């Protein structure tokens with residue numbers, strides 16, 4: 001297949017929910033042809049595709065063979081299964097995974113794409129496990145992450161992988177992308193560490209303001225913290241605190257996943273802050 005990453009490129013979406021429709025609409029507005037498949041999907045997905053400028057195809061085989069860039073944006077639980085189904089159909093095109101998946105799952109997916117693209121050296125794979133910076137230069141898999149909500153303007157997308165640099169051109173077509181490295185796994189690890197930080201801050205905020213509220217000092221505390229943390233501190237902190245109470249169950253599960261990942265990679269380190277943040281979210285229900 002002749003690959004064209006530029007104005008004549010075709011971008012194919014596996015899954016057409018919020019992420020794909022937002023990205024597809026941005027690319028279409030900027031002159032890029034986008035395609036998807038909705039056969040067998042829910043009414044919501046079918047309606048979203050019909051309302052968008054995306055071209056609807058009959059099969060994933062046609063989508064993969066005809067797209068210069070394939071984007072997998074379906075669900076964390078399905079990301080690996082989707083990649084297993086379609087990896088063998090890939091030729092020289094690029095496959096980006098934008099699902100919220102762990103670094104472990106990302107590495108498993110990256111490996112699937114190496115099957116028909118033999119590794120240059122057995123050791124030269126991914127940074128977290130092999131500590132090498134010599135990735136397989138022929139692997140078409142790109143590890144991607146949307147930072148924040150896709151609908152927030154402008155949403156930032158990070159990429160890492162052998163072919164990630166080719167994707168910098170997406171900045172010319174309405175997207176806001178940053179190329180992190182040539183190594184798949186780097187972006188999902190960064191996303192995990194970012195999540196560890198933001199959820200840790202949320203846990204500290206929840207506890208601090210629970211105490212302040214019970215002592216009737218909440219507004220005074222917001223006021224004095226705003227003096228050093230910035231004028232928008234109260235707005236941001238309240239939004240974080242409300243969101244944390246609302247989604248405590250999901251956040252507790254995500255912290256547990258992060259903790260498992262850290263322990264796997266660094267079995268001798270004691271992650272006391274991560275454990276405490278995880279407990280803070282687990283305790284909300286009590």
Ligand SMILES: NC(=O)c1ccc[n+]([C@@H]2O[C@H](COP(=O)([O-])OP(=O)(O)OC[C@H]3O[C@@H](n4cnc5c(N)ncnc54)[C@H](OP(=O)(O)O)[C@@H]3O)[C@@H](O)[C@H]2O)c1
Pocket residue numbers: 014015016017018019020040041042044045073074075076078082098099100146147148149150151
């Ligand atoms: N929304 C965000 O701001 C955001 C930010 C960062 C990361 N993400 C990640 O991006 C991914 C997509 O999120 P989203 O918000 O777009 O989700 P969504 O609105 O729920 O859409 C998911 C889409 O994928 C389809 N789908 C599910 N399984 C599929 C499969 N096996 N094959 C083909 N299509 C499949 C769904 O079809 P049905 O309707 O038929 O189920 C739906 O069209 C998720 O992994 C999420 O974690 C989202």
